[in-house]
Amino acid sequence: MRKTKRIAAAALAALTAGGMISCGSAAGSSSADTTTTTTAAGKELNAEQAEQVASLEDQLEDYELKNKTIKWIAHYDINPYEGAVKDPAIELFEKKYGGKIQWVQSTWDSRFDDIATLVMSKNSPDFFPSSDMDTFPVGAVKGMFAPVDDIPNVDFDSDLWADTVDVMNQFKFNGKRYIAVIYLAPGYTCVYNRKTIEDYGFEDPAELYHEGKWDWKVFYDMCVEFNDTEGTRSGIDGYGYTNAICETCGIPIIGYENDQLVNNMDDPRIEKVQNFMYELGKQNVMFDRSTNNWYTRGDGTTGYGLGTYETLFIPVGLWALELPAEKTEPFGDVEAGEIMFCPMPKDPDGDKYYVSTRFEGYVMCRDAPNPEGLGAFLNCSMVCLDSTQNIKEETFLNEYKWTQEMVDMRREILDLCKTNYVFNISSGISSEMNAALQNVTQATMVTGGKSETWTECKEEYGNMINFYLKEMNEKLKTVAETGEFEQS
Numbered sequence: 001m002r003k004t005k006r007i008a009a010a011a012l013a014a015l016t017a018g019g020m021i022s023c024g025s026a027a028g029s030s031s032a033d034t035t036t037t038t039t040a041a042g043k044e045l046n047a048e049q050a051e052q053v054a055s056l057e058d059q060l061e062d063y064e065l066k067n068k069t070i071k072w073i074a075h076y077d078i079n080p081y082e083g084a085v086k087d088p089a090i091e092l093f094e095k096k097y098g099g100k101i102q103w104v105q106s107t108w109d110s111r112f113d114d115i116a117t118l119v120m121s122k123n124s125p126d127f128f129p130s131s132d133m134d135t136f137p138v139g140a141v142k143g144m145f146a147p148v149d150d151i152p153n154v155d156f157d158s159d160l161w162a163d164t165v166d167v168m169n170q171f172k173f174n175g176k177r178y179i180a181v182i183y184l185a186p187g188y189t190c191v192y193n194r195k196t197i198e199d200y201g202f203e204d205p206a207e208l209y210h211e212g213k214w215d216w217k218v219f220y221d222m223c224v225e226f227n228d229t230e231g232t233r234s235g236i237d238g239y240g241y242t243n244a245i246c247e248t249c250g251i252p253i254i255g256y257e258n259d260q261l262v263n264n265m266d267d268p269r270i271e272k273v274q275n276f277m278y279e280l281g282k283q284n285v286m287f288d289r290s291t292n293n294w295y296t297r298g299d300g301t302t303g304y305g306l307g308t309y310e311t312l313f314i315p316v317g318l319w320a321l322e323l324p325a326e327k328t329e330p331f332g333d334v335e336a337g338e339i340m341f342c343p344m345p346k347d348p349d350g351d352k353y354y355v356s357t358r359f360e361g362y363v364m365c366r367d368a369p370n371p372e373g374l375g376a377f378l379n380c381s382m383v384c385l386d387s388t389q390n391i392k393e394e395t396f397l398n399e400y401k402w403t404q405e406m407v408d409m410r411r412e413i414l415d416l417c418k419t420n421y422v423f424n425i426s427s428g429i430s431s432e433m434n435a436a437l438q439n440v441t442q443a444t445m446v447t448g449g450k451s452e453t454w455t456e457c458k459e460e461y462g463n464m465i466n467f468y469l470k471e472m473n474e475k476l477k478t479v480a481e482t483g484e485f486e487q488s
Helices: 004-021 047-054 086-099 111-120 165-170 195-200 205-210 216-226 241-249 268-282 371-387 390-401 404-419 431-445 454-484
Strands: 067-072 100-105 127-128 178-187 189-193 234-236 254-257 260-263 311-316 341-343 355-365 422-423
Touching: 004 390, 047 086, 047 390, 067 111, 067 371, 086 100, 086 371, 111 355, 165 178, 178 371, 178 404, 189 268, 205 341, 216 234, 216 311, 241 268, 241 311, 241 355, 241 431, 260 390, 260 454, 268 355, 268 454, 341 404, 355 371, 355 404, 371 390, 390 404, 404 422, 431 454
Parallel strands: 067 100, 067 127, 234 311, 355 422
Antiparallel strands: 127 355, 178 355, 189 311, 189 341, 254 260
C-alpha cells in the first residue's frame, strides 16, 4: 500500500508542478494545436525600457530572416499573458529581426506525445523549454530533439555564451550539445512568510543565511517547534521538498558522466542527507497529503498555507514568485513584505549552500522548420541577459510589488546557481525510472508516515534503479553507434 500511495502522490506532484510553471497561462488543449493561439496581451515595456533594449541591436549580427516566425510548443505561452511584462529578449527579437513567436498549444500530460506526433508528421515546432529538466537524455534517444550545435548563426564557443557553455558541455551526447542554456535558476528556494516567522519568535532564515547559520539543524528545530500533531500547522509542505532537501548534500541521486548515467545512492553524502530526512520525517512535520486527496494544503494551489499562516516552509522555484502580485497571494501579502525566500539550508558540517538548479533555456525540436529564426532569438536572449537585468528587477519591484530584499536575495541565489549547482536530470530518463525514483526520493520522508530508512530504501529499490539506468545507458550507446533513434 505504501508504494501505491507514493506513486499517486508523485504523479500529482508532477502534474501540479508542471501546471504552475506555466505562470498563469492558459491550460492548453488535449493535443497540439498548430494554429496561432490567442491569449490576453501582457504589458509592453515602458518607453525608457524599450529604448534601452533597442540600444542592444548593434550587438547582434545583421541579416534578414526568410521566415520571421518561430514555433514554440509547451503547456504555456512564452509570450506575456495578462498582467505580465514582456520579456526584453522577445522585444529585441521583434524589433531587430521582425520576429514573432507562435505558440503551439499543448498540455503538461501530452507535451512529449504532441512533439513526437508533430515530428513524425513532418510538422515540427521549433523549440521547447528545458527548464523542467525532463528533455535529456530521453529526447536525444527518441529523436524528438536535435543538437543545438546545428542551429545556424549561434556560436556557443563565443564570448556571448561563455557563462553557460561549460554547463552545456556537461550534458553533451555523442559529442553534441542538446540544451541551449541561457542562465541557471534555482529549482527550489525555501519560501516562507515573515509574519509567521515573527509571530513564533524565530530568527529570520534570510538573516541566518547571511550569517552562515542557516543549516539542517536550525531548519529541523523550526519545523518541529512550529508543527502540531493535529495537522492545523505544518513545518513543511509542497510537492518537491524531498528533492529540495536531498540535493543540499551537493550531488543528485542520479548523475551523468561521459555520456552515461550513474547511480549515486551509495554515496556517503546522499546517505547523510537521507538520514537527516528520515529523522525529520519521523517528527511528522510535513502536511499529510494522504488526508487531502494527495493535494498540498487547501486545493493544492502552490503557496497556499503560507498566506494563511498554517505552513512554515514551502520549497519551490522562483518561477512561483516572479508573477503579478495577485498570483502570489497564496504565499502572503507581497506588498506588505510578508513573502521572503532564501536558499535551502546547508549541511551543518559543510561550508557551501548547494542549490537544486535547472536549465533556463531551450531545446530544438527535430526537423525544426526555422532554425535560423530560433538562432536569432537565442542570441537576443543572451544579449539581453545581463544588459536588461535592471528591467526585470524594475518589473519585480514596481509591477509585482517585490521588496528590495527579495530582489537582492534573487541575485544572491542566481549567483549560487553558477557555482554551487546540483543538476537533477532524472526526469529525463523514462517513465519507469520516474515512478521508481519518486518512491526513492520520498522513501525516508513519506507524507502520511510509514517512512523507511535509507538502507531499507536501497535494498528495496537499488536493483530496480540500476536496471533502468543500464537500460537507458545501452540505448544511449546504441544511438551513438548506429544513429538510429528509439521508436516510441
